[in-house]
Amino acid sequence: MQKRTSVKNYPHKEKISRSAVGKNKVLFLTIKPVKMNCQLCQKEIDAYRQVKLPHDMMTQVESHLKTCKTCAGIYRQQILAERIIKGEKELQPDPFLTTRVMAQIDKLDDERYKSAPSFIKVLKPVLLSISMAAAVAFGILIGNLPYSGGEREKIPVELTLIDDAAIESVDVFANE
Amino acid sequence: MRWLKSAGEVDASSIFRKFPVMTDTGIIKLILQGDKEKYTILVEQYQQMVFRTCMGFLHNKDDADDLTQDVFINAYQSLPRFRGNAAFSTWLYRIAVNASLNKIRKSPLMMIRQQFENLSGDKKGKEISVSITDGEDPEKILIRNEHVKWVQRVLDSLPENQRIAIVLSKYDNLSQREIAEIMNASEGAVEALLQRAKKNLRKKLSAQRKN
Numbered sequence: 001m002q003k004r005t006s007v008k009n010y011p012h013k014e015k016i017s018r019s020a021v022g023k024n025k026v027l028f029l030t031i032k033p034v035k036m037n038c039q040l041c042q043k044e045i046d047a048y049r050q051v052k053l054p055h056d057m058m059t060q061v062e063s064h065l066k067t068c069k070t071c072a073g074i075y076r077q078q079i080l081a082e083r084i085i086k087g088e089k090e091l092q093p094d095p096f097l098t099t100r101v102m103a104q105i106d107k108l109d110d111e112r113y114k115s116a117p118s119f120i121k122v123l124k125p126v127l128l129s130i131s132m133a134a135a136v137a138f139g140i141l142i143g144n145l146p147y148s149g150g151e152r153e154k155i156p157v158e159l160t161l162i163d164d165a166a167i168e169s170v171d172v173f174a175n176e
Numbered sequence: 177m178r179w180l181k182s183a184g185e186v187d188a189s190s191i192f193r194k195f196p197v198m199t200d201t202g203i204i205k206l207i208l209q210g211d212k213e214k215y216t217i218l219v220e221q222y223q224q225m226v227f228r229t230c231m232g233f234l235h236n237k238d239d240a241d242d243l244t245q246d247v248f249i250n251a252y253q254s255l256p257r258f259r260g261n262a263a264f265s266t267w268l269y270r271i272a273v274n275a276s277l278n279k280i281r282k283s284p285l286m287m288i289r290q291q292f293e294n295l296s297g298d299k300k301g302k303e304i305s306v307s308i309t310d311g312e313d314p315e316k317i318l319i320r321n322e323h324v325k326w327v328q329r330v331l332d333s334l335p336e337n338q339r340i341a342i343v344l345s346k347y348d349n350l351s352q353r354e355i356a357e358i359m360n361a362s363e364g365a366v367e368a369l370l371q372r373a374k375k376n377l378r379k380k381l382s383a384q385r386k387n
Contacts, residue, residue: 042378070382077381081327085232085346093227094241098219101248105212108249 036060041071200264226272232343233276235328247272269358330380338373
């Protein structure tokens with residue numbers, strides 16, 4: 001009696017023999033378990049470590065590792081490699097790294113300025129002073145311009161003679 | 177807000193208070209406008225990531241610290257050339273990988289120095305000897321340390337591309353798509369690289385064992 005088994009459970013390694021039986025051509029799959037050897041075991045070590053193999057494959061690799069010294073050694077080394085990587089990943093960078101970086105950047109900026117050609121070093125403050133002096137001079141010039149708004153009507157002399165204090169208060173009219 | 181998620185040990189709430197809706201691109205824009213203090217945000221946010229990558233290539237904390245600093249300074253100086261086509265983290269990964277490879281390529285001197293340091297018992301030796309306080313047998317610790325160095329040598333002996341793929345995958349836990357973006361390769365190519373790297377590692381480990 002042939003056993004019908006899903007291929008999904010055996011994604012890669014098992015040899016599958018197919019046979020069409022009967023008139024209606026029903027497909028039966030027979031799983032022939034592959035004999036575990038060193039080559040296969042070493043290939044599956046990664047998946048075994050991550051428990052990603054089907055159950056019976058896990059058992060086969062496990063029992064092979066118990067009996068084969070070479071594969072067991074390789075398995076141990078891979079675990080060691082993983083541990084080393086994990087250990088290195090857990091290390092923290094220098095807590096003053098940011099300060100060191102920013103100090104170095106400041107230093108570089110200063111050096112860049114110091115190493116700039118001398119005419120740039122002189123030119124920069126000179127240009128700054130000239131632009132500031134020009135701004136002040138422009139302001140003074142604008143302030144001293146003669147007023148040219150002659151279209152405004154002149155105030156008659158009579159109005160200038162009115163004494164505001166003597167004018168009757170508005171309240172007087174309001175009370176009436 | 178990818179950068180806040182990956183901030184890790186950085187106090188995200190304080191960043192929120194200071195810079196409520198600031199993306200990497202926004203921060204870079206401000207830095208380029210002259211506000212260079214904002215660069216501290218990027219350094220704090222990505223230092224762990226860069227450090228891990230450097231550790232993957234150098235296996236030495238002090239060297240990785242120095243290289244991380246160099247990477248951030250290089251990145252700062254190259255910021256005007258950052259076009260924003262890729263994420264800032266991808267760009268930074270590329271700088272970190274290139275800097276690490278350059279450092280390794282200069283390695284004849286570095287190797288001699290490291291061997292000298294290992295012999296004289298400082299630096300690397302100090303890092304490994306942390307476990308001596310556990311009360312373990314010193315002979316066992318010595319053998320284990322030898323194993324550690326040997327596994328590191330095996331990792332370092334991988335071809336350059338495979339090594340980059342393995343470091344980014346194992347140390348930085350990046351997906352194949354992210355690795356492909358950093359390496360300017362297709363996902364398929366990265367998958368093949370990783371497969372070959374694992375196969376090579378297996379082969380080298382078993383060969384070393386036989387010796």
